[in-house]
Amino acid sequence: MARGTGPIRATLSDVAARAGVSRQTVSNVLNTPEVVRPATRERVLRAVAELDYQPNTAARRLRTHRSHVLGLRMPEVGDGVSGEILDRYLHALAKEAQRAGMRIMLFAADDEEAEIREYRTLLATAGLDGFALTHTYPGDGRVRWLREHRVPFVTFGRPRGEQDDPPGAEPHPWVDVDGYAGTRMATEHLLELGHRRIGFLGWPDGSGPGDDRRAGWYAALRAAGLSEGAPEERTEEGVSPGTGAAARMLADPAVTALVCVSDSLALGALAAARDLSLTAPDRPPVAVTGFDDTPVARAVGLTSVAQPVEAVAARTVELLLAQIPGAARPASPGAGVGRGGRRDQERSSFLVTPRLVVRESSRPAR
Amino acid sequence: MARGTGPIRATLSDVAARAGVSRQTVSNVLNTPEVVRPATRERVLRAVAELDYQPNTAARRLRTHRSHVLGLRMPEVGDGVSGEILDRYLHALAKEAQRAGMRIMLFAADDEEAEIREYRTLLATAGLDGFALTHTYPGDGRVRWLREHRVPFVTFGRPRGEQDDPPGAEPHPWVDVDGYAGTRMATEHLLELGHRRIGFLGWPDGSGPGDDRRAGWYAALRAAGLSEGAPEERTEEGVSPGTGAAARMLADPAVTALVCVSDSLALGALAAARDLSLTAPDRPPVAVTGFDDTPVARAVGLTSVAQPVEAVAARTVELLLAQIPGAARPASPGAGVGRGGRRDQERSSFLVTPRLVVRESSRPAR
DNA sequence: CGGATCGATTTGATCGATCCAATCGGGGAC
DNA sequence: GTCCCCGATTGGATCGATCAAATCGATCCG
Numbered sequence: 051m052a053r054g055t056g057p058i059r060a061t062l063s064d065v066a067a068r069a070g071v072s073r074q075t076v077s078n079v080l081n082t083p084e085v086v087r088p089a090t091r092e093r094v095l096r097a098v099a100e101l102d103y104q105p106n107t108a109a110r111r112l113r114t115h116r117s118h119v120l121g122l123r124m125p126e127v128g129d130g131v132s133g134e135i136l137d138r139y140l141h142a143l144a145k146e147a148q149r150a151g152m153r154i155m156l157f158a159a160d161d162e163e164a165e166i167r168e169y170r171t172l173l174a175t176a177g178l179d180g181f182a183l184t185h186t187y188p189g190d191g192r193v194r195w196l197r198e199h200r201v202p203f204v205t206f207g208r209p210r211g212e213q214d215d216p217p218g219a220e221p222h223p224w225v226d227v228d229g230y231a232g233t234r235m236a237t238e239h240l241l242e243l244g245h246r247r248i249g250f251l252g253w254p255d256g257s258g259p260g261d262d263r264r265a266g267w268y269a270a271l272r273a274a275g276l277s278e279g280a281p282e283e284r285t286e287e288g289v290s291p292g293t294g295a296a297a298r299m300l301a302d303p304a305v306t307a308l309v310c311v312s313d314s315l316a317l318g319a320l321a322a323a324r325d326l327s328l329t330a331p332d333r334p335p336v337a338v339t340g341f342d343d344t345p346v347a348r349a350v351g352l353t354s355v356a357q358p359v360e361a362v363a364a365r366t367v368e369l370l371l372a373q374i375p376g377a378a379r380p381a382s383p384g385a386g387v388g389r390g391g392r393r394d395q396e397r398s399s400f401l402v403t404p405r406l407v408v409r410e411s412s413r414p415a416r
Numbered sequence: 417m418a419r420g421t422g423p424i425r426a427t428l429s430d431v432a433a434r435a436g437v438s439r440q441t442v443s444n445v446l447n448t449p450e451v452v453r454p455a456t457r458e459r460v461l462r463a464v465a466e467l468d469y470q471p472n473t474a475a476r477r478l479r480t481h482r483s484h485v486l487g488l489r490m491p492e493v494g495d496g497v498s499g500e501i502l503d504r505y506l507h508a509l510a511k512e513a514q515r516a517g518m519r520i521m522l523f524a525a526d527d528e529e530a531e532i533r534e535y536r537t538l539l540a541t542a543g544l545d546g547f548a549l550t551h552t553y554p555g556d557g558r559v560r561w562l563r564e565h566r567v568p569f570v571t572f573g574r575p576r577g578e579q580d581d582p583p584g585a586e587p588h589p590w591v592d593v594d595g596y597a598g599t600r601m602a603t604e605h606l607l608e609l610g611h612r613r614i615g616f617l618g619w620p621d622g623s624g625p626g627d628d629r630r631a632g633w634y635a636a637l638r639a640a641g642l643s644e645g646a647p648e649e650r651t652e653e654g655v656s657p658g659t660g661a662a663a664r665m666l667a668d669p670a671v672t673a674l675v676c677v678s679d680s681l682a683l684g685a686l687a688a689a690r691d692l693s694l695t696a697p698d699r700p701p702v703a704v705t706g707f708d709d710t711p712v713a714r715a716v717g718l719t720s721v722a723q724p725v726e727a728v729a730a731r732t733v734e735l736l737l738a739q740i741p742g743a744a745r746p747a748s749p750g751a752g753v754g755r756g757g758r759r760d761q762e763r764s765s766f767l768v769t770p771r772l773v774v775r776e777s778s779r780p781a782r
Numbered sequence: 783c784g785g786a787t788c789g790a791t792t793t794g795a796t797c798g799a800t801c802c803a804a805t806c807g808g809g810g811a812c
Numbered sequence: 813g814t815c816c817c818c819g820a821t822t823g824g825a826t827c828g829a830t831c832a833a834a835t836c837g838a839t840c841c842g
Contacts, residue, residue: 059540061828072792077830087790104540108477109828112797117474119521124507136503141490145524153542155485156520158511174425174470176519289715314715321690328694346712349655349680427798438822443800453820475798478827785841792835798827805822812815 060101069097080105116377117177120147120370123165124156125184134344135357136184139206142363143182150367152179166195173201179377180370182206193222202373204366208399210258223369223398225362229259229341232355232404233266236309236339239353239406241274245307245337249281249299251292251319252311260311263341267309281305285315292318293325300326300336307337307412313347313354316340320350320411337412353412355404365400372398426467435463446471482743483543486513486736489531490522491550500710501723502550505572508729509548516733518545532561539567545743546736548572559588568739570732574765576624589735589764591728595625595707598721598770599632602675602705605719605772607640611673611703615647615665617658617685618677626677629707633675647671651681658684659691666692666702673703673778679713679720682706686716686777703778719778721770731766738764 066073071094078086079094086094097103111117122143125136144154157172159165169192172178180202186193188211196203208226233250240248250267253260264282271277281302283295292315299305300322308323310316316338323336340347343356371377432439437460444452445460452460463469477483488509491502510520523538525531535558538544546568552559554577562569574592599616606614616633619626630648637643647668649661658676662685665671674689676682682704689702706713709722737743 062830063828073828074793074830075791078791081830085790090790104537106478106543106828107541108474108483108543109797110830111474112472112478112799112828113830115797124503124510126507134500137490140506140522141492141524144490144522148524154522156488156506156510156522158507158514171470175473177472177474289712290717314712321687324687325694328691346655346680346683351656428800429798439798440800440823441821444821447800451820456820472798475827476800478798478829479800481827783842787838787840789838790836793833794831795833796831797829801824801826803822803824806820808817808819810815810817812813 059106060103061106062103065094065097065101065103068101069094111177115177116374117179118151119153119155119176119178120367121155121157121169121172121176121178121181122184123168123181124158135342135359139184139359139363142360143366146360146363146367150371152367152371162191165192169195169199169201173199179374180204182366182370197222202370204369204373206362206366208258208401220398223373225365225369225400225402227357227362228401228403229262229355230266230269232341232406233263233309233311234270235266235404235406236341236353236355237267237270239408240307240309240337240339240412241270241276243307243337243412246276247281247302247304248276248307248309249283249296249305250309250311251295251299251315252282252284253287254284263311287312287314289314289318289321292316293321294318296322297325303333305336306334308339310338310340313340313342313344313352316352316354316411317346317350320352339406339412343407347407347409351410353409354407356407357404358402361402362400365402369398369400425472426469427472428469431460431463431467431469434467435460477543481543482740483545484517485519485521485542485544486733487521487523487535487538487542487544487547488550489534489547490524501708501725505550505725505729508726509732512726512729512733516737518733518737528557531558535561535565535567539565545740546570548732548736563588568736570735570739572728572732574624574767586764589739591731591735591766591768593723593728594767594769595628596632596635598707598723598772599629599675599677600636601632601770601772602707602719602721603633603636605774606673606675606703606705606778607636607642609673609703609778612642613647613668613670614642614673614675615649615662615671616675616677617661617665617681618648618650619653620650629677653678653680655680655684655687658682659687660684662688663691669699671702672700674705676704676706679706679708679710679718682718682720682777683712683716686718705772705778709773713773713775717776719775720773722773723770724768727768728766731768735764735766 062073062076066076069076071090075086075090076094079091083091107118147154155176155178157168159168169181181196183192183203183205184207186205186207186209193205203222205222205224206226208224209221237248248271250264252264255261268277271280281299283299285291285295292310296308296319299308308319310319319338323338326333327335338352340352340354343354347354428439428442432442435442437456441452441456442460445457449457473484513520521542521544523534525534535547547562549558549569549571550573552571552573552575559571569588571588571590572592574590575587603614614637616630618630621627634643637646647665649665651657651661658681662674665674666688674685676685685704689704692699693701704718706718706720709720713720
């Protein structure tokens, strides 16, 4: 333990001596203030402030079997979630955890098996209170293991496929961003701007998020009565694939806008649109939207669907705390029943709505 | 502390009982095996394995005042270091720390003052053994604070400016990537391909890393006798600025290659080159190199200088351990003196050489 | 006016490891 | 054969908090 040059840190006993009470009373002031007489409480709090007392978490954990630390495997980059989203999620998670008196511990693992091995070790040695998972998939062994061992956890990403949830069991807690709502918003935005023939540039079928996003585009067009024969291309992630696929759709002069499943593909589409504006200068500019609102999108002025990772992180912590016995849950609003007749603290999942960031790539005046 | 459904975890006493020795002997086997007779050691190790014993870090820390945890502030995104580099660094740091029996704890802070406040709290409550810092700047108050309080730390990024180091004092431990060597390699690569007129697309003067990278480009040209009147443009980070600045340099038909200070600017330069190949089809393709080897570079086939963050992370941990009293240092190679007559463990900083990743953007056949 | 009651506070034990001083056991010296 | 010494091992105390139960004090009631 690194220690400053200053005096040894104050302990509970020091505070107790200074306030003229016993250790336990100090502990009560900090943990269950309501059982301490106000006058005593005041005195103790003053002593705490004067000595700058801060509790030793090791001692606390030894006794209570709670570490106030959450685990997160640092995912390999390029694992699916765009790198920057991950950064922002980590940052927000650290912040939200802190707000709730918790910390985030990182660990690394090369594969599923190694990750489960780390769970074991971290639970045994560091006594982590729970885990946040970022890249789950149908039949994920980690989910099964954590469930079986009754370890609190929350996934960023909804469960896809039934394997994750044993029959009859509650689904595990999760938080996710509503991709459907995102592309729907983007598409409606383009419709409002007067576009009629709006293509979709997506990933191959079978990726959950990709399918959701396509569904949002389709639903918006259908509601507008424009889904008939709407053009759509599927390709793998990447800028160059996006250029090729976009060019194919733009071969039809009626197509004036493209909704893309990711910023990378949108970047490729922008390149195709740029080529088009050089070869066919009389054609009106093509509008493009992306997904994730990455720094590249900001840099090139791409309209994009932004994932509210701060909200996701806040919900993640909330759902984790709800599973940890004895963890202070955020006070429910009022003593009554929440909206919809369902108590908020009973929720075990959240689908967060993203928001559309409009930039030049979709604005009429370019 | 989350606990599985299995039996209560084994403690030192359990192991001792099973092996028929005392607690202290078990502790010795694990911490100072050389003082235990081999036969006893065997017996204890067998018991450890049979019971799957894993030490409780809270108890250990309480007694030893070492937590085996390093702190890292999760930087805000867009703070200077490219997002993806940060991810990879974090991942590597977690991995390297783990290899050395340490863990990484994340925390968040909005500004320097808040960060120092967190240092205080983390040292007092969680007893962190040290910190890794990522975005230091001349006169950084965090560096001063950590120094004054004798807290072990290492910065990713060399100190720039004298304020950081009190006169007469050793510079603080740091690890950095040699940007000079990186652009020099990139430039030499272009020279080998036959390019003679090679421009530099950089950031405005005054950014340490930016200046280093420019110097590398300049040194390579100078060594080749081609530095006279070499074109160069400075602009802020971003794709669009890059396109504009690159177009200005490419207005001179003699310029056939551009070395860029970042992948974003290089991306912009690629767009300018693309425009050029459409408007002037007879002109030979322009070669472009970037810096950081981000996913975008991989996606668009951009030759780029890759930062070896794994090596940086390994050095970071190494330098941190060297400062932590009692931390097991990696065994020095042999009993003699290291290369250069200087013992490795005395090093307090490392300048790591990056490597050039060659892709289509600089290959002759496009 | 004594005893039951209840709230506020204190005391002693404990979590699981390591530190420190004491003890044990066996080989070598005399 | 006895004594000494040194390496191996043990037992007790301790780190700093919380738990559980005991104690204290004042109020309330019959």
